[in-house]
Amino acid sequence: MNLPNKITIFRMITVPVLLAAVLIEFPFHWTVALVIYFLGCMSDTVDGNIARKRHIVTDFGKLMDPLADKALVMTAFIIMVKLGYCDIVCFSFMLAREFLVSGVRMIAASKGKVIAANKFGKAKTFLQMASTGIVFLVLSVVEITKLPIHEEAFRMAAMVMFWIACAVSVLSGIKYTKDGWFMIETK
Secondary structure (H helix, E strand, C coil): CCHHHHHHHHHHHHHHHHHHHHHCCCCCHHHHHHHHHHHHHHHHHHHHHHHHHCCCCCHHHHHHHHHHHHHHHHHHHHHHHHHCCCCHHHHHHHHHHHHHHHHHHHHHHHCCCCCCCCHHHHHHHHHHHHHHHHHHHHHHHHHHHCCCCCHHHHHHHHHHHHHHHHHHHHHHHHHHHHHHHHHCCCC
């Protein structure tokens, strides 16, 4: 097991730990959730950079790295929906995109092809991680400072961020599907 794969496993472990930090109320639980989420998100960049730099890209990494990303980000979005900061329709579009792209990639993989991440996909991941991270950050700051927050304005700002991330997610899904459609047999 190489270092990038260990980092990917770490990212998978952050998912239940993030859920526990959010669902179990204890002093500074939003701050703990923020740190866990930040470490999980940063581990995505770190493991990819190490794997490419050291030329140790593995089948495990190719499969598990994107799944770990999806598990972490979709868990954060489920939390946002539960808190009322993300619309369920917005989340559903993003979740459907993930299933669609994963399906197209699986079909491509079964034919020995790889559909590489593109700029839309990277932008999608960044926007999803950043928008959910900002909400965790604000909740953490409010928790630490006890500053009042205009809940309705914050909720609207979060919704706008999430819909922007959703739009890029849908565009990314269209691009991946277009790039991989020729591999899908429909007869």
